[in-house]
Amino acid sequence: MRFDDRRPFSLAPPIERDRTSGVRFTDETDLAAPDLFHPRLARAHRERLTPTTGGDVWSELARDHASRIAEAVFVETERGAIADRARTAPREAEAFVRWFEDLRETGPGQGDGLFPWLAREASHDAMRWFLRQEVAGEAGFDDLVAMTQVKLPSRAKLELARNYWDEMGQGRAAGMHGPLLDKLADALRLHEGDEPIVWESLALGNLMVALASNRRYAYHSVGALGVIELTAPGRAVDVNEGMKRLGIPGDLRRYYALHATLDVKHSLAWNAEAIGPLVAETPDVALPIAEGALMRLEAGRRCFERYREELWTS
Numbered sequence: 001m002r003f004d005d006r007r008p009f010s011l012a013p014p015i016e017r018d019r020t021s022g023v024r025f026t027d028e029t030d031l032a033a034p035d036l037f038h039p040r041l042a043r044a045h046r047e048r049l050t051p052t053t054g055g056d057v058w059s060e061l062a063r064d065h066a067s068r069i070a071e072a073v074f075v076e077t078e079r080g081a082i083a084d085r086a087r088t089a090p091r092e093a094e095a096f097v098r099w100f101e102d103l104r105e106t107g108p109g110q111g112d113g114l115f116p117w118l119a120r121e122a123s124h125d126a127m128r129w130f131l132r133q134e135v136a137g138e139a140g141f142d143d144l145v146a147m148t149q150v151k152l153p154s155r156a157k158l159e160l161a162r163n164y165w166d167e168m169g170q171g172r173a174a175g176m177h178g179p180l181l182d183k184l185a186d187a188l189r190l191h192e193g194d195e196p197i198v199w200e201s202l203a204l205g206n207l208m209v210a211l212a213s214n215r216r217y218a219y220h221s222v223g224a225l226g227v228i229e230l231t232a233p234g235r236a237v238d239v240n241e242g243m244k245r246l247g248i249p250g251d252l253r254r255y256y257a258l259h260a261t262l263d264v265k266h267s268l269a270w271n272a273e274a275i276g277p278l279v280a281e282t283p284d285v286a287l288p289i290a291e292g293a294l295m296r297l298e299a300g301r302r303c304f305e306r307y308r309e310e311l312w313t314s
Contacts, residue, residue, distance in 0.1 A: 030070060030073075031073060031074065031077060034199040034200075034203065035199045037070070037074075037199075038199045038202035038203045038206055039197075039199070039202060040067075040070075041067060041070055041071060041074065041202075041206045042202045042205060042206055044063065044064075044067035044070075044071075045067075045205075045206065045209045045210075045213075047063065048064060048067070048213075049143075049209070049213070071206070071210045071214075074203075074206065074207070074210065075207065075210050075211070075214075075217065075295075078207060078295045078298070078299070079291055079295065081295075081298065082291060082294035082295055082298055083291070085290075085294055086287060086290040086291045086294055087287070089286055089287065089289075089290035090286065091279070091283040091284075091286045091287075092279075092283070093276045093277070093279040093280035093283075094276070096275070096276075096279045096286050096289075096290075097271050097272075097275060097276050097279075099290070100223075100226070100227070100230070100271060100275060100289070100290070100293060101230065101271065103227060103230065103231070103293060103294075103297060104230050104231055107227070107231065107293070107294070107297040108294065108297040108298045108300070108301040109297055109298070109300045109301030109302075109303075109304050110231060110297070112301070112304040112305075112308075113308070114304045114307055114308050114311075115234070115235050115238035115239070116238060117311075117312075118130060118238055118239055118242040119237075119238040119239070119241040119242045119245070120241075120242070120245070122242055122246075122311070123246075124246050126311050127242055127243060127246055127248075128188055128190065129195060129310070129311065130239075130307060130311065131184070131185070131188060131190055131239075132190040132191075132193070132195060132197070133197060133198060133201040133303070133307060134201070135181065135184075135185045135190050135191075136197040136201045136202065136205070137200075137201035137202060137203075137204040137205040137303065138181060138205065139204075139205040139208040139209050139212075140178060141167055141177065141178075141225070141228070142164055142167035142168060142176075142177065142178055143212075144208055144209070144212040144221065144225060145160050145163055145164045145167065145212075145225060146164055147212040147213050147221075148160060148211075148212045148218060148221040148222060148225060149161065149164070150215070150218070151215070151218075152218070152222075152278075153277070153278065153281060155273060155274070155277045156222070156273065156274040156277060156278050158273070159269055159270060159273035159274040160274060162269065163229075163266055163269070163270065166262065166266070177255065177258065177259075180254050180255035180258070181255045183251075183252060183254075183255075184252045184253070184255055187252050188248075188252075198303075198306050198307075198310065200299075200302045200303045200305075200306045201303055203299060203302070204296075204299040204300065204302075204303055207224070207295060207296065207299050208221075208224060208225075208296070211224050211292055211295075212225075217288070217292070219278070219285045219288035219289050219292065220288045220289070220291055220292030220295070221292055222274060222275065222278065222289055222292065223275070223288065223289035223290060223291065223292030223293035223294075223296070224292040224293060224295060224296035225270075226267070226270045226271065226274065226275055226289075226293065227292075227293035227296050227297055228263075228296065229263045229266040229267040229270050230267045230270075230271075231297070231300075232259055232263050233259065233260050233261070233263045233264050233267075236256045236257075236259040236260040236263070237260040239256045240253050240256040240257045240260055243256065275289060
């Protein structure tokens with residue numbers, strides 16, 4: 001059989017064959033029950049991205065096919081919700097960067113009262129509940145950056161590489177950012193307990209994985225990651241202050257203390273060396289970068305609103 005790379009793959013949808021995986025997505029109505037949809041999609045993401053030594057390739061492809069369809073429906077729904085605002089973004093590079101940086105003040109979820117409350121008033125149990133949700137929605141910034149940079153132009157690729165190097169502790173295991181968060185989670189036993197993980201937290205993580213792991217959303221991921229760097233420092237300051245007030249030791253707070261300062265530097269570099277040059281070279285990428293940023297901010301806003309609902313009425 002001769003392989004012809006000019007022809008696309010042609011596979012009949014194998015969803016009906018996927019009878020044992022526990023991950024089944026068959027139609028758009030799953031989104032009407034987000035508390036069921038997002039745990040399933042999060043599980044599918046873990047299965048797809050976790051290295052294995054092999055298995056039943058056909059069952060794996062069937063699961064992947066079904067979850068990819070669900071993932072696409074989710075992302076396209078999120079895109080539709082922010083489309084009007086995204087279309088207001090300029091296509092000229094300097095103007096676009098100004099528009100992007102203005103999201104720090106005007107974007108969805110910015111200035112939410114949850115974070116001053118965490119800094120000044122939240123109890124230990126409330127802070128632990130919040131952190132449990134945050135850890136559950138954490139998709140791993142280092143891995144997201146690594147997936148996003150594939151085949152980007154050199155200048156943007158180099159900036160994402162510098163960011164990744166910082167995430168990896170500049171080659172020192174003790175400085176890797178992911179394990180710092182794991183250390184906090186282990187010390188506070190965030191993975192234990194009966195408190196449910198709200199679907200909004202899982203949806204945020206699902207969005208970030210979907211953008212970074214699909215090349216059609218690569219520029220969306222650049223925008224989503226960039227807006228995290230832009231907006232996270234202020235929230236990290238408040239969370240760190242709240243944990244300090246509650247007596248949580250500095251070595252456990254290091255993840256938030258680090259991001260309260262380092263992300264300011266990261267944001268400036270990301271905008272100057274990745275976003276600006278990408279838009280200058282190809283103005284059409286301004287729209288997906290804007291969409292990615294707004295989708296990520298909207299997912300965060302949704303989380304903050306649910307967190308306040310849970311914490312302020314309990």
